[in-house]
Amino acid sequence: MARTAVLVTDVLEQDAKDALSGLRIVGRDDAAEFSGCEGLLCWPWRGTSELLSKLPGLRMVQTFSAGVDGLDFRALPPGVQVFSNAGAYTDSVAEHAWGLLLGAAKGVYLRNQKTVPRRLRGKTLLVLGCGSIGSEVARLSKSLGMKTVGVSRTFRSPEQFDNKYPLSSLAEVIQAADAMVMALPLSNTTRGVVDYRILAKAKKTAIVVNVGRGDSVKEKGLIRWLKERPESRYATDVFWAKKGRESFSTDAWDLPNFSGTLHSSGAPLGETLSGAKLAAAQNVKRFFETGKALNRIDISEYH
Numbered sequence: 001m002a003r004t005a006v007l008v009t010d011v012l013e014q015d016a017k018d019a020l021s022g023l024r025i026v027g028r029d030d031a032a033e034f035s036g037c038e039g040l041l042c043w044p045w046r047g048t049s050e051l052l053s054k055l056p057g058l059r060m061v062q063t064f065s066a067g068v069d070g071l072d073f074r075a076l077p078p079g080v081q082v083f084s085n086a087g088a089y090t091d092s093v094a095e096h097a098w099g100l101l102l103g104a105a106k107g108v109y110l111r112n113q114k115t116v117p118r119r120l121r122g123k124t125l126l127v128l129g130c131g132s133i134g135s136e137v138a139r140l141s142k143s144l145g146m147k148t149v150g151v152s153r154t155f156r157s158p159e160q161f162d163n164k165y166p167l168s169s170l171a172e173v174i175q176a177a178d179a180m181v182m183a184l185p186l187s188n189t190t191r192g193v194v195d196y197r198i199l200a201k202a203k204k205t206a207i208v209v210n211v212g213r214g215d216s217v218k219e220k221g222l223i224r225w226l227k228e229r230p231e232s233r234y235a236t237d238v239f240w241a242k243k244g245r246e247s248f249s250t251d252a253w254d255l256p257n258f259s260g261t262l263h264s265s266g267a268p269l270g271e272t273l274s275g276a277k278l279a280a281a282q283n284v285k286r287f288f289e290t291g292k293a294l295n296r297i298d299i300s301e302y303h
Helices: 014-019 031-036 086-106 132-144 167-176 219-228 270-290
Strands: 005-008 024-027 037-042 060-063 081-083 124-130 147-155 163-165 179-182 207-210 233-236 258-260
Touching (some): 005 031, 014 270, 031 037, 081 270, 086 233, 086 258, 147 167
Parallel strands (some): 005 024, 179 207, 207 233
């Protein structure tokens, strides 16, 4: 009996190959075998219309990355299921979010300037996007006795949140938050969800951290808010897409209450990359063994 074929667009280490045992791995140079592949394991930007058109029998796509917004969803054959790899980056991104939050609260990023450090202990933390990463951010906040408020469509670990609200409640809930950590994927629902109107409702001393996607915040509205609210602070690891690619160039760098790192929280390097590839391979195997897998994406959110 022929083994199920999976197209893998990147080099896998041995443990990831072992996780795919029983499946036939097809490399991206094996173009003659593409048409028989039922699975695709790739970075989203490799999921182009050109590649997808060569995979008529495709049943599932598994990304190596947490985000899937780079995939060409319009080119997917009917019935294909898509799975993200968010869980593989939970620890590294949640730790990074806290690094940004503490750095902003204590003024670590200011150069040759005095600042008034902010205390976080006992304060209210709003987590926007409560999947695996957002839930871990909330869990870590318990060591500081913070009140955790979650705003999300779904909650991966609801027990980590003292209060839970739908996305439609953001404008109301943000008013009581001392800090907000954004861990949202980028979809039709979340693009530009945090704009000037939302930010203007926050406390004057609010700290906002973004480790999700840059385009979930409207750039011009953020800059306006930071200029009008010099006591507020914004720290980010993700930036806005320009000409189809994330660009680290923004006028926000000129503002003293803006700080950031260049999308390094889940950097696909070293042990993080190895772990991510292994988790992705395991999820592919899970799908073809059981018909189900973790972190399934609602494709309608990306058309």
